[in-house]
Amino acid sequence: MRLVLLGAPGAGKGTQAALLKERYGLAHVSTGDIFRENLKNSTPLGLEAKKYMDAGQLVPDETVMKMVGAKLAELENENSKGFMLDGFPRTVAQAEFLESKTKIDGVILFSVDDEAIVKRLSSRAVCKDCGNVTTRLEHDKCPYCGGELYTREDDNETTVRSRLKVFHEQTEPLVKFYRDRNLLLEVDASQKPEKVFADVVELLDHDKN
Numbered sequence: 790m791r792l793v794l795l796g797a798p799g800a801g802k803g804t805q806a807a808l809l810k811e812r813y814g815l816a817h818v819s820t821g822d823i824f825r826e827n828l829k830n831s832t833p834l835g836l837e838a839k840k841y842m843d844a845g846q847l848v849p850d851e852t853v854m855k856m857v858g859a860k861l862a863e864l865e866n867e868n869s870k871g872f873m874l875d876g877f878p879r880t881v882a883q884a885e886f887l888e889s890k891t892k893i894d895g896v897i898l899f900s901v902d903d904e905a906i907v908k909r910l911s912s913r914a915v916c917k918d919c920g921n922v923t924t925r926l927e928h929d930k931c932p933y934c935g936g937e938l939y940t941r942e943d944d945n946e947t948t949v950r951s952r953l954k955v956f957h958e959q960t961e962p963l964v965k966f967y968r969d970r971n972l973l974l975e976v977d978a979s980q981k982p983e984k985v986f987a988d989v990v991e992l993l994d995h996d997k998n
């Protein structure tokens with residue numbers, strides 16, 4: 790199964806990807822995570838991406854497509870159960886590139902309104918050790934492994950609002966792109982993560998039959 794997880798920043802794509810990985814054994818490819826990993830290691834790719842990430846803007850298509858192209862080639866050789874793309878594609882040009890490279894079975898759209906996202910991201914925290922995402926409202930240590938939590942640099946309100954603007958202008962056209970191809974599956978992502986996950990599973994299992 791080859792899926793695209795589509796939704797605004799903070800819609801819960803990463804959280805759902807971790808659950809889907811466990812249930813269906815799919816590889817999780819997050820372009821944001823790849824950029825953050827490159828930045829941590831100060832690679833030329835990470836340093837190039839940083840200026841866009843800090844401003845809440847998109848890294849140029851050409852750079853992202855080169856990186857994802859290499860990752861897709863790796864995945865083709867892995868002979869796995871499939872993969873989920875989280876945070877890619879984010880523009881129509883990226884979606885066309887993806888279409889030219891591989892066949893996607895479904896696109897899950899996680900819908901949440903902007904104000905709920907701003908509120909959600911103001912308390913979002915990530916574990917330094919295991920990478921799980923949680924909320925500072927309920928935890929001061931990682932609830933999964935006890936690790937220390939940190940706040941992503943781009944989760945401040947000003948950057949979150951830029952990221953939302955970019956989402957509406959550049960990524961939302963993908964809803965029509967995938968609806969036209971009969972690939973879109975929509976879930977209400979304003980619900981609790983367990984309920985969102987149950988809805989996703991129902992949609993996927995129904996879609997398979």
Ligand code: AMP
Nearest residue numbers: 820821841842846847848853876877879
């Ligand atoms: P994310 O972790 O998915 O929220 O991504 C964090 C940041 O990485 C984004 O705000 C962009 O600056 C950059 N980024 C991640 N994926 C893409 C993409 N597909 N196209 C362009 N920029 C991206």
